[in-house]
Amino acid sequence: MPRDPKYDILFEPIQIGPKTMKNRFYQIPHCNGFGSEKPLNQAHFRAMKAEGGYAAVCTEYCSIHPESDDTHRVSARLWDDDDIKNLGLMCDMLHEHGALAAAELWYGGPHAPCMETRCVPRAPSQIPSDFEHLTYPKEMDKDDIREVQGFYVEAAKRAREAGFDIVYVYGSHSYLPQQFLTPYYNRRTDEYGGSLENRARFWRETIEQVKEAVGDDCAIAVRMSTDMFMGEAGTQLERDCLPFVELVDEIVDVWDINVSGISEWGEDATPSRFYESGRLLPWQKAVKGVSKKPVLGVGRFTSPDLMVEAINDGALDIIATCRPSISDPFLPKKIDEGRLDDIRECIGCNICISRWEIGGPPLICTQNATAGEEYRRGWHPEKFEKAANADNDVLIVGAGPAGMECARVLGERGMRRVHLVEGQDDMGGIMRWIPQFPGLGEWARVVNYRKIQIDKLKNVEFIPNTKLDAEGVKNYGAEIVIVATGGYWATDGLNGCTHDTIPGADASQAWCATPEQIMAEGKSTGDKVLIVDNDGYFTGVSLAEKLAEEGKQVTLMTHLGHIAPYMHFTLEAPNMHRKLHKLKVEIVTYQIPTEIKEGNVTSAHVYDEEHLTEWGVDSVVLVTQRRSNEALYRELKDSVGIDALVSEGITGFYRIGDCVAPRLVADCVFDGHRLAREIDSDNPEVPLPFKRERHVIEREAVLA
């Protein structure tokens, strides 16, 4: 289908400084775990977005000097000539697709712990980081200021040499230039502190110097947070940002406008649990109101209608996307080709971000199993090779995330017939009830995207309401059988703390329940509910929120030091805490139940087992651990036996997803995808090795 003319405006070129973007789609700076030291992964990852239609693609934050070393987390680096070579490949590959390359020059100040370089970061004032514990900066004197500005200039020249078209002086997320602008970080009394003019001086001078050095060849971009949501201490739109824009508008070629500081940057990279797309538009529009330069900005844009609205409403000139571009690198192309129902929309779960927050591992994505696999596994999100064994028929038992993704990819790979057989009346597995938790509605996109795709694939048939037993599977007539029967929450309190069940825990009792009993089967609880959460991610807190909203008196007990610690990595923690606090959910940490009875729970402190506490409750919810639903697999393997399967013509027998081991939905989707990609390998059960980008030594040469 041709593009709908109402989206034409998204495909109009736009001038930024000395460069032209061919359309309005911009991949905002974001990390992928590759930096400058995995240059092949880095280049292939970014090039995929250019192939998908993005007019400009940026690096992640890109350190200008060893003093800004974020190890354990992975940033790009432009410290020396070798970094120029490594990041240069990314530029070349972007240019081959007609896209511009952008570098986000970054100096972290106290937030960069310098764990590899062992340097001391510098900052406007000597206050330890609010983000990276125990990192103290050196307070800058005027010489320090000149020196660090020199780092920006040298890095900008290296960026130009590498081939970058756009060079940032990055402040957002509380990094150095924004630290100078912000009273929370800047307590100086000299001409770099105090009045707005003074607080703006460092950033203004730095932009001037970078502009002077490379401005004829590169567009100068400034990324600024226009609200830190921390009152007088933080950066404020009216007081600081709009005057700053007016002050330097002349020398800036493009504004990149967002909100938040670093310690709550979920206000920028918004979880769908708390915010809808386009939530930053009021701030972006305010800046556009005072600037004569193009304004770009994010807002988890997946809908082309909202993108057009943002431009027509005078909020943005350029649509910047981060997570939507990870979830679907071909977002622009799909809009251009009128294939809106093929867009794999980001669900706003922030699993991608969790990897950066954990520090180091390559990014993954719940929706897009190929994210980060472009180079090392050679996966293309939109291209699939016909399988060598495509004349086989495949039976997949279970239409949860793993089974659906596997069916979709096997369909794309041209298998003769794929039957996706499900006991329930629709696809989705656990993702039918998880999106029913408060705020998680968008997570249903995991199911909806795959349903639409499966429906389009002629060779894939979905068969609902059909529970196959082992005999049924054996006699089904498939050459390849894939078991994807998911998992379930333990009903007896088995948990990863004591590695044992909890005496008395029994979800077959009316007063005791598991999450899926409540969410999928409608089991009700009494008024006083104790939730035992040894899982530490979204399930326990979501249930607490739901039950508290229904008016129950909820106690949330965990053996961990925090509730839902994984939510710190997904940036959901701050607002989740606020919510539960408002709902008066009682939070109990470092406690593990030792006995559960109707009406009463006894718990012990994990570091003081003799210290017992009694809890009078009406109901107990067990969020202790998940188990694989492997009954069908075991029966086929152990009772029927592989030989009997082979004699029925079944040459491939595999299992995927939670029924192997319970895990993140992202990892289930990956597992289903991986098996389908490698269904014609020598042994599809074992993942093929991926290319490891590393330094390999010549032993003899080293020893010589």
Add this chain to the structure above:
Amino acid sequence: MKVLVCVKQVAVLGDEVEFTDDERDVDPDYLDFALNEWDSYATEEALRLVEAAGSGEVVVVSVGDEDMEDGMRRCLAMGADRGIRVEAEGRLDPIQVARALAEVVQSESPDLVFAGVQSSDSVQAATGNALAGLLDLPSVAVVTKIDLGDGKATVNRELEGGLVDVVEVDTPAVITIQTGINEPRYATLRAIKQAEEKEIDMRQAGDLGEPGSRVRKMFVPPKGEGAEMLDGGAAEVAQRIKEIVQEKTA
């Protein structure tokens, strides 16, 4: 017990549509094909009756070119015993199809003849009734339940407004089957493979005569007045729909 089921492989529209040069049909390049939804219910009902009787056969019949066989194979995979295809090229209207089917019914002498209430592509709901007329057999249309007796059947006929008419009909009879009468079974891969081996007898059509109706022209209807196109994101559109409903129901 022998039930003959008339089935059709219907055209399914994609997102885009172009017409043939003579403007009397949709260009087949823009069509997908699938077994008519009603016919899978008819096949399932036939299978159940024969299974309940303990012996007999289900014969599926189509009129058309070789592409019709895909739909027939689906029915064979569900469990129908054999198929008969009356070879015919080009456009046929329901009367002509019924003439072709009538010859098959006469040669097979089934106890019951089933057809779907209608086909999802031409939606004329005529073939089954025309067939009964040609054969001078009793017929009941839009049936949602069948109780088979001796030489007769008690059937539920769906009427408007949720009403049901319970009628008794002598057999053999022609019955057109409504969706929802049962839950059609799915074919396993094995059954699909086995269906490839089942017999489909190909017969030449006799004189099918003149059609009872003719397509003069197909076109996209011109946009009428008074429609309001709602632009914007889902939330906005939903909001607007809510307002419109409130205005109209105020």
